[in-house]
Amino acid sequence: MDTRWLDREQLGAWVRLVTVMELLPGVLDSQLRRDAQLTHFDYYVLAMLSESPEHTLRMTAVAQRTGATLARLSHVVQRLEARGLLERFPCADDRRATNARLTEAGWQKVRDSAPGHVETVRQNVIDALAPEQVTQLREITDAILSRLDPDGARAALYTRYDAE
Amino acid sequence: MDTRWLDREQLGAWVRLVTVMELLPGVLDSQLRRDAQLTHFDYYVLAMLSESPEHTLRMTAVAQRTGATLARLSHVVQRLEARGLLERFPCADDRRATNARLTEAGWQKVRDSAPGHVETVRQNVIDALAPEQVTQLREITDAILSRLDPDGARAALYTRYDAE
DNA sequence: TAAAACTAGTTGTAGGTACAACCAACGAGG
DNA sequence: CCTCGTTGGTTGTACCTACAACTAGTTTTA
Numbered sequence: 253m254d255t256r257w258l259d260r261e262q263l264g265a266w267v268r269l270v271t272v273m274e275l276l277p278g279v280l281d282s283q284l285r286r287d288a289q290l291t292h293f294d295y296y297v298l299a300m301l302s303e304s305p306e307h308t309l310r311m312t313a314v315a316q317r318t319g320a321t322l323a324r325l326s327h328v329v330q331r332l333e334a335r336g337l338l339e340r341f342p343c344a345d346d347r348r349a350t351n352a353r354l355t356e357a358g359w360q361k362v363r364d365s366a367p368g369h370v371e372t373v374r375q376n377v378i379d380a381l382a383p384e385q386v387t388q389l390r391e392i393t394d395a396i397l398s399r400l401d402p403d404g405a406r407a408a409l410y411t412r413y414d415a416e
Numbered sequence: 417m418d419t420r421w422l423d424r425e426q427l428g429a430w431v432r433l434v435t436v437m438e439l440l441p442g443v444l445d446s447q448l449r450r451d452a453q454l455t456h457f458d459y460y461v462l463a464m465l466s467e468s469p470e471h472t473l474r475m476t477a478v479a480q481r482t483g484a485t486l487a488r489l490s491h492v493v494q495r496l497e498a499r500g501l502l503e504r505f506p507c508a509d510d511r512r513a514t515n516a517r518l519t520e521a522g523w524q525k526v527r528d529s530a531p532g533h534v535e536t537v538r539q540n541v542i543d544a545l546a547p548e549q550v551t552q553l554r555e556i557t558d559a560i561l562s563r564l565d566p567d568g569a570r571a572a573l574y575t576r577y578d579a580e
Numbered sequence: 581t582a583a584a585a586c587t588a589g590t591t592g593t594a595g596g597t598a599c600a601a602c603c604a605a606c607g608a609g610g
Numbered sequence: 611c612c613t614c615g616t617t618g619g620t621t622g623t624a625c626c627t628a629c630a631a632c633t634a635g636t637t638t639t640a
Contacts, residue, residue, distance in 0.1 A: 255531040262542050265550050268557035269541070270460070273437050274483040275564045278598090291626080296434070311589065319438040324627060326590055331626095348588040348635045367419040377433070378426050380559040386429045388552045393432035395544040400439045442628090455596080476618065488597060490620055495596095512605045512618045 276376065283372045288365035293318065295362075295369060297328060298337060298354065302362045307354035310343060314352060337361055440540065447536045452529035457482065459526075459533060461492060462501060462518065466526045471518035474507060478516060501525055 258266060280292040288295070300317045301307050309317075315325045329352055332338050337358035343349035354362070378386065422430060444456040452459070464481045465471050473481075479489045493516055496502050501522035507513035518526070542550065 255534055256538065257534060258537070258542065261547075261554065262550055265554035265557065266537060266542065268554060268561060271483055272557050272560055272564065273441060276560070277437060279564060281598095293626090312587085319435055321628075322589060323591085323629075327626080330590090343588095346588080346636075350589065370419055370421060373422070373430060374420065376563045377560055378422065378430065380563045381556060383425075385552070385556050385559065386426055388549070389556050390425065390429035390432060392545060392549050392553050392556070393429065393436050395549065396436055396440070396541055397432060399540045399544045400436065400443060445628095457596090474618085485598075486619055487599075487621085491596075494620090507618095510606075510618080514619065 279376055280369075280372060284365065284369060287368045288361065290361070290365065293320070293328060294332060295365065297325070297332065298358055298362050299366075301338065301352060301354045302359060307359060308351050311350045311352060332358070443540055444533075444536060448529065448533060451532045452525065454525070454529065457484070457492060458496060459529065461489070461496065462522055462526050463530075465502065465516060465518045466523060471523060472515050475504075475514045475516060496522070 277292060284290045284292055284295050290298070296318050297314060300314055301309055304313075311322060311325060311329070314320075314329075315322050318325070320328075329338065329340065333340055336355055338352050338354050340350050340352055343351050381389065441456060448454045448456055448459050454462070460482050461478060464478055465473055468477075475486060475489060475493070478484075478493075479486050482489070484492075493502065493504065497504055500519055502516050502518050504514050504516055507515050545553065
Protein backbone atom coordinates (compact mmCIF):
# COMPACT_ATOMS: atom_id res chain seq x y z
CA MET A 253 0.00 0.00 0.00
CA ASP A 254 1.36 3.39 -0.92
CA THR A 255 1.51 6.18 1.59
CA ARG A 256 -0.50 9.36 1.26
CA TRP A 257 2.19 11.82 2.28
CA LEU A 258 1.34 15.24 3.65
CA ASP A 259 1.41 18.21 1.33
CA ARG A 260 3.18 21.45 2.27
CA GLU A 261 0.19 23.06 3.90
CA GLN A 262 -0.60 19.99 5.96
CA LEU A 263 3.01 19.47 6.95
CA GLY A 264 3.33 23.10 8.00
CA ALA A 265 0.31 22.82 10.24
CA TRP A 266 1.45 19.50 11.65
CA VAL A 267 5.00 20.54 12.45
CA ARG A 268 3.72 23.61 14.26
CA LEU A 269 1.20 21.59 16.23
CA VAL A 270 3.91 19.19 17.30
CA THR A 271 6.06 22.12 18.35
CA VAL A 272 3.25 23.56 20.42
CA MET A 273 2.66 20.20 22.06
CA GLU A 274 6.35 20.02 22.82
CA LEU A 275 6.67 23.49 24.33
CA LEU A 276 3.34 24.38 25.90
CA PRO A 277 3.19 21.69 28.61
CA GLY A 278 6.61 22.73 29.80
CA VAL A 279 5.56 26.36 30.05
CA LEU A 280 2.43 25.51 32.02
CA ASP A 281 4.31 23.12 34.24
CA SER A 282 7.09 25.47 35.16
CA GLN A 283 4.81 28.37 35.97
CA LEU A 284 2.67 26.23 38.27
CA ARG A 285 5.64 24.44 39.75
CA ARG A 286 7.36 27.71 40.49
CA ASP A 287 4.34 29.57 41.86
CA ALA A 288 2.31 26.78 43.44
CA GLN A 289 4.50 23.68 43.69
CA LEU A 290 2.08 21.83 41.42
CA THR A 291 2.40 20.14 38.07
CA HIS A 292 -0.14 21.11 35.48
CA PHE A 293 -1.75 17.73 35.97
CA ASP A 294 -1.90 18.22 39.75
CA TYR A 295 -3.59 21.54 39.14
CA TYR A 296 -6.11 19.99 36.80
CA VAL A 297 -7.03 17.36 39.34
CA LEU A 298 -7.56 19.96 42.04
CA ALA A 299 -9.47 22.21 39.62
CA MET A 300 -11.84 19.39 38.65
CA LEU A 301 -12.59 18.72 42.30
CA SER A 302 -13.08 22.40 43.01
CA GLU A 303 -15.80 22.61 40.37
CA SER A 304 -17.71 19.62 41.71
CA PRO A 305 -20.45 19.58 44.33
CA GLU A 306 -19.00 19.04 47.79
CA HIS A 307 -15.57 19.38 46.15
CA THR A 308 -15.83 15.63 45.79
CA LEU A 309 -15.53 13.16 42.92
CA ARG A 310 -14.98 9.47 42.47
CA MET A 311 -11.53 8.49 41.26
CA THR A 312 -12.96 7.22 38.01
CA ALA A 313 -14.72 10.51 37.39
CA VAL A 314 -11.52 12.46 37.95
CA ALA A 315 -9.68 10.11 35.62
CA GLN A 316 -12.24 10.67 32.86
CA ARG A 317 -12.15 14.43 33.22
CA THR A 318 -8.38 14.62 33.18
CA GLY A 319 -7.83 11.94 30.56
CA ALA A 320 -5.55 9.98 32.85
CA THR A 321 -5.48 6.28 33.57
CA LEU A 322 -6.58 5.21 37.02
CA ALA A 323 -3.06 4.01 37.70
CA ARG A 324 -1.57 7.40 37.01
CA LEU A 325 -4.28 9.15 38.97
CA SER A 326 -3.80 6.84 41.91
CA HIS A 327 -0.14 7.81 42.22
CA VAL A 328 -0.84 11.51 41.84
CA VAL A 329 -3.71 11.51 44.33
CA GLN A 330 -1.54 9.64 46.79
CA ARG A 331 1.01 12.46 46.66
CA LEU A 332 -1.62 15.18 46.86
CA GLU A 333 -3.16 13.43 49.85
CA ALA A 334 0.23 13.19 51.53
CA ARG A 335 0.52 16.96 51.10
CA GLY A 336 -2.87 17.47 52.69
CA LEU A 337 -4.48 19.03 49.61
CA LEU A 338 -7.18 16.37 49.32
CA GLU A 339 -8.41 13.32 51.16
CA ARG A 340 -9.74 9.94 50.09
CA PHE A 341 -12.61 8.05 51.65
CA PRO A 342 -14.59 4.98 50.58
CA CYS A 343 -17.79 5.50 48.64
CA ALA A 344 -20.90 4.38 50.50
CA ASP A 345 -22.88 3.34 47.43
CA ASP A 346 -20.20 1.17 45.86
CA ARG A 347 -17.62 -0.32 48.13
CA ARG A 348 -15.19 -0.75 45.27
CA ALA A 349 -15.12 2.96 44.70
CA THR A 350 -13.07 5.70 46.32
CA ASN A 351 -14.01 9.35 46.62
CA ALA A 352 -11.52 12.19 46.54
CA ARG A 353 -12.43 15.40 48.30
CA LEU A 354 -10.59 18.70 48.42
CA THR A 355 -9.43 19.72 51.88
CA GLU A 356 -9.65 23.32 52.99
CA ALA A 357 -5.95 23.67 52.21
CA GLY A 358 -6.54 22.23 48.77
CA TRP A 359 -9.39 24.60 48.07
CA GLN A 360 -7.21 27.48 49.19
CA LYS A 361 -4.43 26.26 46.92
CA VAL A 362 -6.75 26.29 43.92
CA ARG A 363 -7.95 29.81 44.64
CA ASP A 364 -4.40 31.01 45.15
CA SER A 365 -2.97 29.49 42.00
CA ALA A 366 -5.82 29.98 39.53
CA PRO A 367 -5.10 33.63 38.68
CA GLY A 368 -1.47 33.01 37.81
CA HIS A 369 -2.39 30.00 35.75
CA VAL A 370 -5.07 31.84 33.80
CA GLU A 371 -2.64 34.65 33.16
CA THR A 372 -0.14 32.17 31.71
CA VAL A 373 -2.81 30.65 29.49
CA ARG A 374 -3.77 34.11 28.27
CA GLN A 375 -0.24 35.22 27.60
CA ASN A 376 0.76 32.15 25.68
CA VAL A 377 -2.43 31.16 23.91
CA ILE A 378 -5.67 33.07 24.17
CA ASP A 379 -4.37 36.61 23.87
CA ALA A 380 -2.25 35.56 20.91
CA LEU A 381 -5.43 34.79 18.95
CA ALA A 382 -8.12 36.89 17.36
CA PRO A 383 -11.64 36.13 18.64
CA GLU A 384 -12.57 34.23 15.49
CA GLN A 385 -9.41 32.17 15.85
CA VAL A 386 -10.50 31.11 19.32
CA THR A 387 -13.70 29.82 17.77
CA GLN A 388 -11.77 28.09 15.01
CA LEU A 389 -9.48 26.51 17.59
CA ARG A 390 -12.47 25.13 19.44
CA GLU A 391 -13.88 23.64 16.25
CA ILE A 392 -10.54 22.18 15.20
CA THR A 393 -9.77 20.60 18.56
CA ASP A 394 -13.31 19.29 18.64
CA ALA A 395 -12.77 17.56 15.31
CA ILE A 396 -9.46 16.10 16.46
CA LEU A 397 -11.00 14.88 19.68
CA SER A 398 -13.70 13.07 17.77
CA ARG A 399 -10.87 10.93 16.40
CA LEU A 400 -8.75 10.67 19.53
CA ASP A 401 -11.70 9.93 21.75
CA PRO A 402 -14.35 8.53 19.43
CA ASP A 403 -16.72 7.21 22.06
CA GLY A 404 -16.61 10.65 23.63
CA ALA A 405 -15.71 9.26 27.02
CA ARG A 406 -14.22 12.60 27.85
CA ALA A 407 -16.78 14.70 26.03
CA ALA A 408 -18.62 15.11 29.31
CA LEU A 409 -15.95 17.45 30.50
CA TYR A 410 -15.42 19.89 27.72
CA THR A 411 -19.07 19.99 26.76
CA ARG A 412 -19.77 21.47 30.16
CA TYR A 413 -17.87 24.54 29.12
CA ASP A 414 -20.08 25.29 26.14
CA ALA A 415 -22.80 27.87 25.95
CA GLU A 416 -25.87 26.73 27.75
CA MET B 417 -4.70 43.04 40.58
CA ASP B 418 -7.87 41.43 39.37
CA THR B 419 -7.81 38.44 37.08
CA ARG B 420 -9.21 38.52 33.57
CA TRP B 421 -10.98 35.17 33.60
CA LEU B 422 -11.74 33.27 30.42
CA ASP B 423 -15.20 33.54 28.90
CA ARG B 424 -17.15 30.47 27.79
CA GLU B 425 -15.82 30.47 24.26
CA GLN B 426 -12.23 30.84 25.39
CA LEU B 427 -12.60 28.25 28.11
CA GLY B 428 -14.15 25.78 25.67
CA ALA B 429 -11.26 26.17 23.26
CA TRP B 430 -8.70 25.96 26.04
CA VAL B 431 -10.13 22.86 27.69
CA ARG B 432 -10.21 21.07 24.37
CA LEU B 433 -6.66 22.09 23.55
CA VAL B 434 -5.49 20.75 26.90
CA THR B 435 -7.32 17.52 26.21
CA VAL B 436 -5.66 17.18 22.83
CA MET B 437 -2.27 17.83 24.37
CA GLU B 438 -3.04 15.19 26.97
CA LEU B 439 -4.16 12.50 24.54
CA LEU B 440 -2.32 13.05 21.27
CA PRO B 441 1.25 12.44 22.45
CA GLY B 442 0.17 9.12 23.91
CA VAL B 443 -1.41 8.06 20.63
CA LEU B 444 1.69 8.97 18.64
CA ASP B 445 3.96 7.34 21.17
CA SER B 446 2.14 4.04 21.33
CA GLN B 447 1.89 3.65 17.58
CA LEU B 448 5.60 4.28 17.09
CA ARG B 449 6.57 2.24 20.11
CA ARG B 450 4.52 -0.69 18.92
CA ASP B 451 5.56 -0.57 15.27
CA ALA B 452 9.10 0.77 15.46
CA GLN B 453 10.25 0.60 19.08
CA LEU B 454 10.67 4.36 19.09
CA THR B 455 9.18 7.15 21.14
CA HIS B 456 7.76 10.05 19.18
CA PHE B 457 10.71 12.11 20.29
CA ASP B 458 13.15 9.42 19.12
CA TYR B 459 11.41 9.44 15.78
CA TYR B 460 11.63 13.20 15.52
CA VAL B 461 15.35 13.16 16.19
CA LEU B 462 15.93 10.54 13.50
CA ALA B 463 13.62 12.38 11.10
CA MET B 464 15.51 15.65 11.56
CA LEU B 465 18.77 13.92 10.78
CA SER B 466 17.30 12.16 7.78
CA GLU B 467 16.35 15.50 6.24
CA SER B 468 19.80 17.02 6.70
CA PRO B 469 22.74 16.90 4.30
CA GLU B 470 24.95 13.90 5.02
CA HIS B 471 22.27 12.83 7.50
CA THR B 472 24.32 14.80 9.97
CA LEU B 473 23.64 17.60 12.42
CA ARG B 474 25.29 19.13 15.43
CA MET B 475 23.69 18.31 18.75
CA THR B 476 22.68 21.92 19.27
CA ALA B 477 20.99 22.00 15.88
CA VAL B 478 18.99 18.87 16.68
CA ALA B 479 18.02 20.35 20.03
CA GLN B 480 16.74 23.52 18.37
CA ARG B 481 14.74 21.64 15.77
CA THR B 482 13.15 19.30 18.29
CA GLY B 483 12.65 21.87 21.03
CA ALA B 484 14.55 19.79 23.54
CA THR B 485 17.20 20.83 26.01
CA LEU B 486 20.71 19.62 25.34
CA ALA B 487 20.52 17.55 28.49
CA ARG B 488 17.47 15.68 27.33
CA LEU B 489 18.85 15.23 23.84
CA SER B 490 22.11 13.91 25.21
CA HIS B 491 20.32 11.09 27.04
CA VAL B 492 18.17 10.22 24.05
CA VAL B 493 21.03 10.24 21.57
CA GLN B 494 23.03 8.07 23.92
CA ARG B 495 20.31 5.42 23.77
CA LEU B 496 19.86 5.72 20.02
CA GLU B 497 23.60 5.37 19.57
CA ALA B 498 23.65 2.28 21.78
CA ARG B 499 21.02 0.80 19.47
CA GLY B 500 23.13 1.55 16.43
CA LEU B 501 20.66 3.96 14.84
CA LEU B 502 23.06 6.89 14.82
CA GLU B 503 26.64 7.70 15.73
CA ARG B 504 28.38 10.63 17.32
CA PHE B 505 31.72 12.09 16.31
CA PRO B 506 33.55 15.27 17.24
CA CYS B 507 33.10 18.30 15.04
CA ALA B 508 36.30 19.33 13.23
CA ASP B 509 35.53 23.06 13.16
CA ASP B 510 34.69 23.44 16.83
CA ARG B 511 36.14 20.97 19.24
CA ARG B 512 33.43 21.68 21.79
CA ALA B 513 30.79 20.48 19.39
CA THR B 514 29.52 16.99 18.63
CA ASN B 515 27.93 15.81 15.41
CA ALA B 516 25.24 13.15 15.21
CA ARG B 517 24.92 11.16 12.02
CA LEU B 518 22.35 8.57 11.02
CA THR B 519 23.75 5.10 10.45
CA GLU B 520 22.49 2.96 7.59
CA ALA B 521 20.31 1.10 10.11
CA GLY B 522 18.94 4.40 11.36
CA TRP B 523 18.14 5.61 7.85
CA GLN B 524 16.41 2.31 7.17
CA LYS B 525 14.45 2.70 10.42
CA VAL B 526 13.20 6.12 9.36
CA ARG B 527 12.07 4.86 5.97
CA ASP B 528 10.37 1.85 7.52
CA SER B 529 8.50 3.76 10.17
CA ALA B 530 7.53 6.94 8.32
CA PRO B 531 4.48 5.54 6.49
CA GLY B 532 2.86 4.20 9.64
CA HIS B 533 3.52 7.43 11.45
CA VAL B 534 2.06 9.58 8.69
CA GLU B 535 -0.98 7.35 8.60
CA THR B 536 -1.50 7.89 12.33
CA VAL B 537 -1.16 11.63 11.92
CA ARG B 538 -3.72 11.57 9.13
CA GLN B 539 -6.19 9.42 11.00
CA ASN B 540 -6.11 11.44 14.18
CA VAL B 541 -5.56 14.97 12.95
CA ILE B 542 -5.29 15.94 9.31
CA ASP B 543 -8.10 13.85 7.89
CA ALA B 544 -10.38 15.05 10.67
CA LEU B 545 -10.10 18.59 9.35
CA ALA B 546 -11.46 20.41 6.32
CA PRO B 547 -8.77 21.95 4.11
CA GLU B 548 -9.50 25.45 5.36
CA GLN B 549 -9.21 24.21 8.93
CA VAL B 550 -5.71 22.95 8.19
CA THR B 551 -4.84 26.46 7.11
CA GLN B 552 -6.47 27.92 10.21
CA LEU B 553 -4.57 25.47 12.38
CA ARG B 554 -1.30 26.57 10.84
CA GLU B 555 -2.15 30.21 11.48
CA ILE B 556 -3.27 29.55 15.05
CA THR B 557 -0.25 27.46 16.00
CA ASP B 558 1.93 30.09 14.38
CA ALA B 559 0.41 32.77 16.58
CA ILE B 560 0.84 30.63 19.69
CA LEU B 561 4.43 29.87 18.81
CA SER B 562 5.19 33.55 18.49
CA ARG B 563 4.44 33.70 22.22
CA LEU B 564 5.99 30.41 23.29
CA ASP B 565 9.11 30.99 21.26
CA PRO B 566 9.31 34.75 20.77
CA ASP B 567 12.86 34.93 19.50
CA GLY B 568 11.87 32.32 16.94
CA ALA B 569 14.75 30.09 17.89
CA ARG B 570 12.80 27.20 16.55
CA ALA B 571 11.19 29.05 13.67
CA ALA B 572 14.00 27.80 11.44
CA LEU B 573 12.43 24.38 11.49
CA TYR B 574 8.84 24.94 10.72
CA THR B 575 9.49 27.74 8.28
CA ARG B 576 11.28 25.22 6.12
CA TYR B 577 7.99 23.48 5.57
CA ASP B 578 6.29 26.50 4.09
CA ALA B 579 5.69 27.20 0.46
CA GLU B 580 8.84 28.31 -1.24
C1' DT C 581 -26.51 -19.57 43.76
C1' DA C 582 -22.01 -20.42 42.06
C1' DA C 583 -19.01 -19.33 38.36
C1' DA C 584 -17.65 -16.05 35.01
C1' DA C 585 -16.94 -11.53 33.68
C1' DC C 586 -16.37 -7.02 34.53
C1' DT C 587 -15.53 -2.64 37.22
C1' DA C 588 -12.76 0.17 40.71
C1' DG C 589 -8.64 0.99 42.42
C1' DT C 590 -3.73 0.05 44.10
C1' DT C 591 1.05 -1.16 43.78
C1' DG C 592 5.74 -2.40 41.79
C1' DT C 593 8.78 -1.39 38.47
C1' DA C 594 11.00 0.09 34.37
C1' DG C 595 11.91 3.89 31.53
C1' DG C 596 11.93 8.80 30.15
C1' DT C 597 12.44 13.81 31.46
C1' DA C 598 13.83 17.91 34.22
C1' DC C 599 17.11 20.22 36.91
C1' DA C 600 21.39 21.27 38.55
C1' DA C 601 26.15 20.61 38.69
C1' DC C 602 29.86 19.94 36.10
C1' DC C 603 33.90 19.92 32.50
C1' DA C 604 36.02 21.37 28.19
C1' DA C 605 36.71 24.58 24.59
C1' DC C 606 36.16 29.12 22.36
C1' DG C 607 36.60 34.30 22.28
C1' DA C 608 36.85 39.07 23.71
C1' DG C 609 39.45 42.57 26.68
C1' DG C 610 43.03 44.11 29.29
C1' DC D 611 48.77 35.65 26.81
C1' DC D 612 45.81 35.16 30.56
C1' DT D 613 41.51 35.51 32.59
C1' DC D 614 36.69 36.03 32.55
C1' DG D 615 32.37 35.03 30.50
C1' DT D 616 29.98 32.19 27.24
C1' DT D 617 28.88 28.17 24.55
C1' DG D 618 28.56 22.96 23.77
C1' DG D 619 27.79 18.98 25.86
C1' DT D 620 27.56 15.20 29.53
C1' DT D 621 26.24 13.06 33.85
C1' DG D 622 23.68 12.09 38.31
C1' DT D 623 19.59 12.18 40.58
C1' DA D 624 14.94 12.89 41.70
C1' DC D 625 10.50 12.76 39.93
C1' DC D 626 6.67 11.40 36.98
C1' DT D 627 4.29 8.21 33.85
C1' DA D 628 3.19 3.81 31.56
C1' DC D 629 2.48 -0.94 31.87
C1' DA D 630 1.35 -5.07 33.93
C1' DA D 631 -0.08 -7.69 37.73
C1' DC D 632 -2.99 -7.91 41.46
C1' DT D 633 -7.00 -7.43 45.07
C1' DA D 634 -11.64 -6.70 46.02
C1' DG D 635 -16.35 -5.80 45.07
C1' DT D 636 -20.28 -5.99 41.73
C1' DT D 637 -23.12 -7.82 38.03
C1' DT D 638 -24.45 -11.37 34.80
C1' DT D 639 -25.86 -15.71 33.60
C1' DA D 640 -26.73 -20.37 33.43
